[in-house]
Amino acid sequence: MELEKPSNGVHYPEHVTIETMVHDTKATPEEREEFLPHKPDEQNQSQFTDFVGKTSLGMSIFNLSNAIMGSGILGLAYAMANTGIILFVILLTSIAALSAYSIHLLLRSAGIVGIRSYEQLGNRAFGAPGKVLAACVITIHNIGAMSSYLFIVKSELPLVIQNFMGAPSNSGEWYLNGKYLVIIASLIIILPLALMRQLGYLGYTSGLSLTCMVFFLISVIYKKFNVGCPLEDHNLTQPLTVMVNSTSEDDVCEAKLITYNSRTAYAIPIVAFAFVCHPEVLPIYMELRKPTMKRMQRVANISVLAMFVMYLLTAVFGYLTFYDKVGSEFLHTYKGDSADHLILCVRLAVLMAVTLTVPVVIFPIRRALLQIFFHDKPFNWVRHISVAFGLLVFVNILVISIPNIKDIFGVIGATSAPTLIFILPGIFYIRIVPENLEALNSRPKIQAACFAAAGLLLIVISISFIIMHWASGGNQSIGGH
Ligand SMILES: NC(=O)C[C@H](N)C(=O)O
Numbered sequence: 001m002e003l004e005k006p007s008n009g010v011h012y013p014e015h016v017t018i019e020t021m022v023h024d025t026k027a028t029p030e031e032r033e034e035f036l037p038h039k040p041d042e043q044n045q046s047q048f049t050d051f052v053g054k055t056s057l058g059m060s061i062f063n064l065s066n067a068i069m070g071s072g073i074l075g076l077a078y079a080m081a082n083t084g085i086i087l088f089v090i091l092l093t094s095i096a097a098l099s100a101y102s103i104h105l106l107l108r109s110a111g112i113v114g115i116r117s118y119e120q121l122g123n124r125a126f127g128a129p130g131k132v133l134a135a136c137v138i139t140i141h142n143i144g145a146m147s148s149y150l151f152i153v154k155s156e157l158p159l160v161i162q163n164f165m166g167a168p169s170n171s172g173e174w175y176l177n178g179k180y181l182v183i184i185a186s187l188i189i190i191l192p193l194a195l196m197r198q199l200g201y202l203g204y205t206s207g208l209s210l211t212c213m214v215f216f217l218i219s220v221i222y223k224k225f226n227v228g229c230p231l232e233d234h235n236l237t238q239p240l241t242v243m244v245n246s247t248s249e250d251d252v253c254e255a256k257l258i259t260y261n262s263r264t265a266y267a268i269p270i271v272a273f274a275f276v277c278h279p280e281v282l283p284i285y286m287e288l289r290k291p292t293m294k295r296m297q298r299v300a301n302i303s304v305l306a307m308f309v310m311y312l313l314t315a316v317f318g319y320l321t322f323y324d325k326v327g328s329e330f331l332h333t334y335k336g337d338s339a340d341h342l343i344l345c346v347r348l349a350v351l352m353a354v355t356l357t358v359p360v361v362i363f364p365i366r367r368a369l370l371q372i373f374f375h376d377k378p379f380n381w382v383r384h385i386s387v388a389f390g391l392l393v394f395v396n397i398l399v400i401s402i403p404n405i406k407d408i409f410g411v412i413g414a415t416s417a418p419t420l421i422f423i424l425p426g427i428f429y430i431r432i433v434p435e436n437l438e439a440l441n442s443r444p445k446i447q448a449a450c451f452a453a454a455g456l457l458l459i460v461i462s463i464s465f466i467i468m469h470w471a472s473g474g475n476q477s478i479g480g481h
Pocket of ligand 1: 071073142145
């Protein structure tokens with residue numbers, strides 16, 4: 001069978017099958033994470049000889065789960081409050097399933113061209129514009145994700161320190177100023193971890209980060225049975241009070257099965273944002289020990305399923321605790337409980353989790369930037385360190401000047417998230433899989449085309465709704481911050 005790639009017209013010899021395909025060698029050593037044909041190892045069928053991944057299946061699951069899990073979890077109860085339980089469950093299930101399918105498309109495309117890099121898939125599919133497009137979307141998206149994580153540090157860490165020190169909130173001490181605290185956390189914790197040469201080393205911190213999130217979930221469930229309705233003794237934050245005014249007394253503590261309002265516009269972007277991990281999938285695949293597509297798909301399926309369960313439980317119990325009063329940054333809804341020791345520990349756990357996720361998110365940005373600007377250069381420590389440092393400085397400046405986390409979820413979730421999950425994997429797959437292997441009108445390709453089209457539709461719908469919401473002035477009266 002002769003295989004022909006659509007983008008560069010390279011012809012494969014007869015003996016080359018999809019499993020043992022070699023790509024042409026124009027790519028630089030840094031870019032080339034390729035399948036080389038060799039006798040398959042009976043035990044693992046591994047096809048990689050150029051980069052020997054050492055990360056175990058378990059650690060890879062931790063890393064991918066950690067890449068999925070982030071600040072998005074804090075917006076899910078808010079999304080549920082504005083869609084109702086049934087619509088939310090349908091939305092969450094669909095996006096989780098589509099996200100796993102999208103990973104399948106990426107892995108299959110990577111398997112065919114033998115490159116485990118999102119940008120290089122873009123290059124193979126559309127040449128330089130494809131590579132630049134993928135790199136830009138990854139960079140913008142991950143900078144947005146990093147900003148949302150550091151925003152949580154900026155808003156929650158002062159509350160934790162204030163309570164531990166028993167200081168009054170307006171004492172003006174520097175250590176109660178979120179802006180300084182973000183800079184300190186970036187320098188002391190994030191920067192050293194971001195300097196690791198390989199993502200696999202972060203498996204332990206990823207495990208710790210996930211443990212913190214499990215503790216967060218258990219506490220949310222416990223608190224549901226602890227916070228009474230209608231939260232009279234709860235010192236709710238100002239924006240939440242505004243929401244109470246717009247809700248009738250009767251349905252304050254009534255769970256809605258299906259509901260719709262102008263804030264529903266944020267539901268799809270929030271859920272889409274929560275499931276993005278796609279820029280990290282291929283780097284994690286590259287470092288996986290015995291890297292076969294089946295093994296990596298297993299890593300992806302287990303991670304997506306585990307995060308789906310955590311997301312669902314957090315949203316359900318978070319919503320059933322505060323109902324319509326839940327804020328867009330869930331943790332802040334407990335603001336009246338600042339002195340509560342459990343809530344204090346929960347804040348600390350979430351802070352630790354999001355802080356430890358930042359380095360995982362930095363890796364794909366650095367990779368994207370290096371591939372665009374230094375694609376033919378070998379690894380260099382000075383460049384590696386400078387890019388991480390520069391990125392942290394940039395995102396710190398951004399976070400210090402951002403007033404609101406909901407709009408990060410909204411804008412990033414409505415634009416770059418559907419592009420990374422739906423559009424790029426769909427169109428790359430169509431271009432990369434050779435036509436004599438799968439014709440343009442074959443089922444998998446039509447499916448991939450519909451998938452990409454659905455992503456485009458999601459972007460149009462989400463952006464239109466968000467703009468309508470902004471235009472109607474709804475932005476000022478929403479809970480959270
Ligand atoms: N990795 C990301 O892009 C965002 C992540 N899924 C989150 O929920 O924070």
